[in-house]
Amino acid sequence: MTTLVLGATSRIAQQIAQRYAESGDKVFVAARDVEEAERIAADLAVRHQVKALAGRFDALATDDHSGLIDHVEAELGPVTTAILAFGDMGDQDRSQESFADAKRVIDVNYTGAVSICEALAAKMTSRGAGTIVGVGSVAGDRGRKSNYIYGSAKGAFGLYLQGLRNRLHSEGVHVMTAKLGFVDTRMTYGMATKIPVASPEAASAAIFEAARRRVDVLYYPSFWRAIMGVIKGIPEKAFKRLSL
Amino acid sequence: MAQWTERELWGWGRYPRVPARVGRPERRSEVMAAFADRDASGLLAHGLGRSYGDAALLRDGKVLLTRRLDRMLAFDPETGWLRCEAGVSIEDILETFVPRGWFPPVTPGTKFVTVGGALACDIHGKNHHVDGCWSNHVRRVELLTASGDVVICDAQNEPELFKATVGGMGLTGLMLSMEVQLVPIHSPWIEMESVRVENLDHFFEVSAESADFTHTVSWIDCVTTGKGMGRGIFMRGRHARPHIDGNEGVVGVAKDVLAPFLDVPVDGPSWLLNKASIKTFNEVYFRRHPKGSHESVVHFEPFFYPLDAIRNWNRIYGKRGFLQYQLVVPREPDHRSLRAVLEAITSSGMGSFLAVIKEFGAQDNGGLSFPMPGVTLALDFANYGDPLLALLDRLDRIVVEAGGRVYLGKDARLEPDTFRAMYPDWKAWRDVRDTWDPTGVFRSDLGRRLGLCMGGV
Ligand SMILES: Cc1cc2nc3c(=O)[nH]c(=O)nc-3n(C[C@H](O)[C@H](O)[C@H](O)COP(=O)(O)OP(=O)(O)OC[C@H]3O[C@@H](n4cnc5c(N)ncnc54)[C@H](O)[C@@H]3O)c2cc1C
Numbered sequence: 142m143t144t145l146v147l148g149a150t151s152r153i154a155q156q157i158a159q160r161y162a163e164s165g166d167k168v169f170v171a172a173r174d175v176e177e178a179e180r181i182a183a184d185l186a187v188r189h190q191v192k193a194l195a196g197r198f199d200a201l202a203t204d205d206h207s208g209l210i211d212h213v214e215a216e217l218g219p220v221t222t223a224i225l226a227f228g229d230m231g232d233q234d235r236s237q238e239s240f241a242d243a244k245r246v247i248d249v250n251y252t253g254a255v256s257i258c259e260a261l262a263a264k265m266t267s268r269g270a271g272t273i274v275g276v277g278s279v280a281g282d283r284g285r286k287s288n289y290i291y292g293s294a295k296g297a298f299g300l301y302l303q304g305l306r307n308r309l310h311s312e313g314v315h316v317m318t319a320k321l322g323f324v325d326t327r328m329t330y331g332m333a334t335k336i337p338v339a340s341p342e343a344a345s346a347a348i349f350e351a352a353r354r355r356v357d358v359l360y361y362p363s364f365w366r367a368i369m370g371v372i373k374g375i376p377e378k379a380f381k382r383l384s385l
Numbered sequence: 386m387a388q389w390t391e392r393e394l395w396g397w398g399r400y401p402r403v404p405a406r407v408g409r410p411e412r413r414s415e416v417m418a419a420f421a422d423r424d425a426s427g428l429l430a431h432g433l434g435r436s437y438g439d440a441a442l443l444r445d446g447k448v449l450l451t452r453r454l455d456r457m458l459a460f461d462p463e464t465g466w467l468r469c470e471a472g473v474s475i476e477d478i479l480e481t482f483v484p485r486g487w488f489p490p491v492t493p494g495t496k497f498v499t500v501g502g503a504l505a506c507d508i509h510g511k512n513h514h515v516d517g518c519w520s521n522h523v524r525r526v527e528l529l530t531a532s533g534d535v536v537i538c539d540a541q542n543e544p545e546l547f548k549a550t551v552g553g554m555g556l557t558g559l560m561l562s563m564e565v566q567l568v569p570i571h572s573p574w575i576e577m578e579s580v581r582v583e584n585l586d587h588f589f590e591v592s593a594e595s596a597d598f599t600h601t602v603s604w605i606d607c608v609t610t611g612k613g614m615g616r617g618i619f620m621r622g623r624h625a626r627p628h629i630d631g632n633e634g635v636v637g638v639a640k641d642v643l644a645p646f647l648d649v650p651v652d653g654p655s656w657l658l659n660k661a662s663i664k665t666f667n668e669v670y671f672r673r674h675p676k677g678s679h680e681s682v683v684h685f686e687p688f689f690y691p692l693d694a695i696r697n698w699n700r701i702y703g704k705r706g707f708l709q710y711q712l713v714v715p716r717e718p719d720h721r722s723l724r725a726v727l728e729a730i731t732s733s734g735m736g737s738f739l740a741v742i743k744e745f746g747a748q749d750n751g752g753l754s755f756p757m758p759g760v761t762l763a764l765d766f767a768n769y770g771d772p773l774l775a776l777l778d779r780l781d782r783i784v785v786e787a788g789g790r791v792y793l794g795k796d797a798r799l800e801p802d803t804f805r806a807m808y809p810d811w812k813a814w815r816d817v818r819d820t821w822d823p824t825g826v827f828r829s830d831l832g833r834r835l836g837l838c839m840g841g842v
Pocket residue numbers: 396397429430431432433434435436437440441451471472492493494495497498499500501502503505506507508509510511554555556558559560561692794795829
């Protein structure tokens with residue numbers, strides 16, 4: 142079995158990779174920072190005695206996406222699980238000032254994700270097997286002024302995964318959406334929040350387990366499902382006056 | 386772009402606690418970015434914060450948490466050489482390698498330390514008398530130096546820098562990775578024997594006749610005076626031979642079930658550890674062990690890391706924290722200095738809750754490395770404030786007089802003059818450091834206090 146981790150320099154992604162390697166999978170570690178990806182692959186190989194390779198993946202370089210998958214499969218065999226962990230939170234203020242910034246956030250979180258998922262779906266449907274895990278965000282459940290460029294891109298990604306899940310279900314391919322709340326990573330480091338923050342280790346263990354049980358939509362930490370339920374329930378008339 | 390966040394940091398003793406700007410790099414390029422973003426206040430690595438005092442602290446400076454720099458980069462199953470990043474912990478090594486028949490060459494009394502911290506403090510374990518310190522099993526270090534160059538140093542390349550980095554308390558640069566040689570084991574089991582020792586002389590007798598044990602340490606009662614002074618429980622062991630099998634049995638199961646509950650979630654009240662409770666604890670602990678010796682086969686976890694089972698046990702000492710004082714003195718025929726130390730403690734009324742004693746071997750790595758031939762005693766004291774500091778000053782004088790020293794990895798209060806008397810190599814060490822870091826990029830509160838780096842008082 143072969144796991145492909147995209148955006149592998151994320152701590153969450155690395156920890157998910159650990160879980161799959163521990164279970165015996167070969168792992169391909171794909172990231173923009175190839176030198177770092179190689180260290181991560183080395184670590185997986187030392188810790189779990191599995192074959193692990195590294196290579197370049199840029200969500201924005203959509204022309205290269207299907208080539209990457211061909212390369213991975215030539216080296217490690219058919220991809221049985223693909224983890225899309227890459228994401229770009231951008232900066233809301235900057236995204237408002239510069240469309241180029243907003244576009245990058247949209248393209249990394251949405252366009253790039255669609256591109257690589259379609260390439261994966263083509264391979265997996267041809268074999269009638271596989272799992273795709275998309276790491277989304279609770280920020281995608283409702284647009285808010287503090288991060289709606291990122292939120293809308295993650296929200297669109299969530300909708301896309303719904304459709305893909307619907308399409309691939311009959312083909313024997315599973316699609317899971319993992320909607321994360323606050324996780325203690327580089328993305329959130331130093332942010333003040335009153336809501337408990339999950340460790341990347343716990344988040345990745347939950348994602349790994351849920352993917353094995355073929356869960357459709359995972360919220361982690363799970364209390365976010367309730368929080369977002371409430372937030373989604375607030376009428377727009379009232380919501381537009383709030384600062385959340 | 387490096388991210389810094391303002392927060393308080395502390396060591397395991399939770400004294401002192403100081404504000405710093407703290408970064409947490411997750412990869413090489415982030416270390417480099419943080420380094421580029423340094424300023425006049427200096428820079429310091431902080432591993433798992435298991436040094437007790439201010440070795441890993443830098444008030445108002447920039448401190449880099451290394452815990453997420455934790456990749457294992459290569460392992461040679463023929464020789465046991467492991468190359469790994471500096472934030473890899475002993476726990477990581479145990480989890481990965483015990484099932485494959487390898488063990489860290491040296492381990493402290495907790496598995497929650499990084500290999501970077503292990504080299505920076507040149508840690509010792511129960512096997513010092515046989516295997517020396519951590520650095521005696523490290524052949525190469527990759528160090529980010531003050532110039533911004535990454536220098537790979539070992540016995541051939543920049544040997545002086547290598548030597549100064551051993552026990553160098555993080556002041557020669559930031560370690561990125563190192564090569565350490567693991568040792569082969571047959572199983573996770575330890576053949577262990579515990580012996581009740583009735584007094585200090587008896588301790589030395591038992592220690593002398595323990596030559597065929599690779600691991601020795603003794604708990605010592607620091608409350609009892611008179612004939613029973615220095616009584617305790619001596620523990621000796623070795624990695625189990627191939628035909629020896631152990632069984633965690635009920636204890637193992639109980640431990641797993643209880644694990645989540647074994648936590649000290651809040652600070653203990655200040656009255657918890659008082660003279661009476663410490664005396665009672667010492668009495669019970671001693672009496673529980675029958676006279677004579679007792680053999681068993683135990684798992685390595687309770688043997689090496691009895692306290693790790695209780696998370697945050699350091700909070701039991703309350704808000705004011707605690708201090709550990711670890712000394713080594715050369716062997717003396719009548720153990721005069723040790724007796725003087727024990728007497729000074731008992732007469733002060735400030736009992737030590739947990740104290741351990743061990744004879745070191747011949748290995749002395751020089752520089753700022755702590756172990757030297759002799760006997761070491763480690764004592765925990767609740768932070769009683771000035772009376773305690775006065776007692777520790779008194780102990781310093783006994784130790785200096787005897788030609789011994791105290792362990793910097795546990796220190797929070799030593800004076801520079803005393804330090805210099807204890808570590809005569811300090812000047813040579815400082816010269817090497819200054820050559821590599823002339824402007825004082827790498828600093829710590831301990832370094833400033835003892836005159837080991839720029840920004841001192
Ligand atoms: C319960 C307990 C038992 C212990 N038992 C023993 C024992 O038996 N023997 C023993 O020798 N010690 C013992 N210690 C002390 C401990 O082993 C050392 O203090 C060790 O250095 C802690 O490692 P750390 O990763 O927590 O480092 P920290 O405490 O975070 O840092 C310690 C020093 O290492 C430096 N450092 C850390 N990482 C790097 C890096 N990457 N590059 C450069 N410098 C770095 C820091 O700047 C600091 O000066 C014990 C501690 C505890 C809490």
